[in-house]
Amino acid sequence: MKRFLKVEDIGDLNAAVKEALSLKQNPYAHQHLGKNKTIVLIFFNSSLRTRLSTQKAAMNLGMNVMVLDINKDGWKLESELGVVMDGDKPEHIREAVPVIGQYCDIIGVRSFAQFENKEDDYSEKILNQFIELSGKPVISLESATRHPLQSFADLITIEEHKTKARPKVVLTWAPHPRALPQAVPNSFVEWMKNADVEFVVTHPKGYELAPEFMEGVTVEYDQKKAFEGADFIYAKNWASYTEYGQILSKDTSWTVDEAHMAWTNNAKFMHCLPVRRNMIVTDGVIESPNSIVIQEAANRVFSAQTVIKRMLESI
Ligand SMILES: NCCC[C@H](NC(=O)CCC(=O)O)C(=O)O
Ligand SMILES: NC(=O)OP(=O)(O)O
Structure with a gap:
């Protein structure tokens, strides 16, 4: 699986639920699968459950986990092309995302609808740049249009x-x-x-x-x-x-x-x-x-x- 953004990405739902329930029975059965593999979780918005449950899931699989609250701890990101970056955003998403991709094997990203522009939100402007530019499998941790x-x-x-x-x-x-x-x-x-x-x-x-x-x-x-x-x-x-x-x-x-x-x-x-x-x-x-x-x-x-x-x- 290369991306998880919507229902089609999971394939057969009965099989997926069965697999999830089997992991619930035996959460550490695959703890060697993630050895020396790293997941980075990027949050543009607040979270309690998604952050902790996704970390726990990755740890159950033996992965290393890195979490970044990008608006608090990272540089504020510009996402428009052609902008003269003389304002409050020191880094462009087109550098930040490929850089993040260098440090991990899987990326999770949370980026809510901003309600400024329906087309921007419904075209998944932020999420799609992660898919396009990271070079890594991407998991939606709640995007503008979905929370799979x-x-x-x-x-x-x-x-x-x-x-x-x-x-x-x-x-x-x-x-x-x-x-x-x-x-x-x-x-x-x-x-x-x-x-x-x-x-x-x-x-x-x-x-x-x-x-x-x-x-x-x-x-x-x-x-x-x-x-x-x-x-x-x-x-x-x-x-x-x-x-x-x-x-x-x-x-x-x-x-x-x-x-x-x-x-x-x-x-x-x-x-x-x-x-x-x-x-x-x-x-x-x-x-x-x-x-x-x-x-x-x-x-x-x-x-x-x-x-x-x-x-x-x-x-
Ligand atoms: N991830 C689950 C829900 C996240 C978000 N809720 C919120 O932002 C609630 C904030 C508040 O109650 O002020 C939403 O509805 O998409
Ligand atoms: N349900 C859910 O996604 O919760 P958080 O926003 O706390 O992650």
């Missing part, structure tokens, strides 16, 4: 907790004080479309996700109808795609509380975290026995470990 390690962990978690062959999974928008990227919902849609689940997305009007992700996906604007019969509720906020990066609603009637969960088929509650309590979800729901957010975060190690293992096997 999260969605892979979500799928593993659904597989572990489902009580029927084809569960109903509902992605629900929920309110938030800030404008958040569409990466997590886009990716979740992409993975659920390819999984054996009944999948419904619910959100207020104006929060339609990009058509390239939503083709063939059921949208139910009535949140109660969407929740009826659900086995998994996956909550997430995102800012508007059509009115790019705008907050159109902070309607707290969309907050997932006990009354919402009562509409479901005793559904499990999921969220990628970090989550703002009593905006996205109430204390009661996230602390209830049906909340599987910690198990979901735990599976981040095994989604990452599956991907890194496959990359090491193909180096």
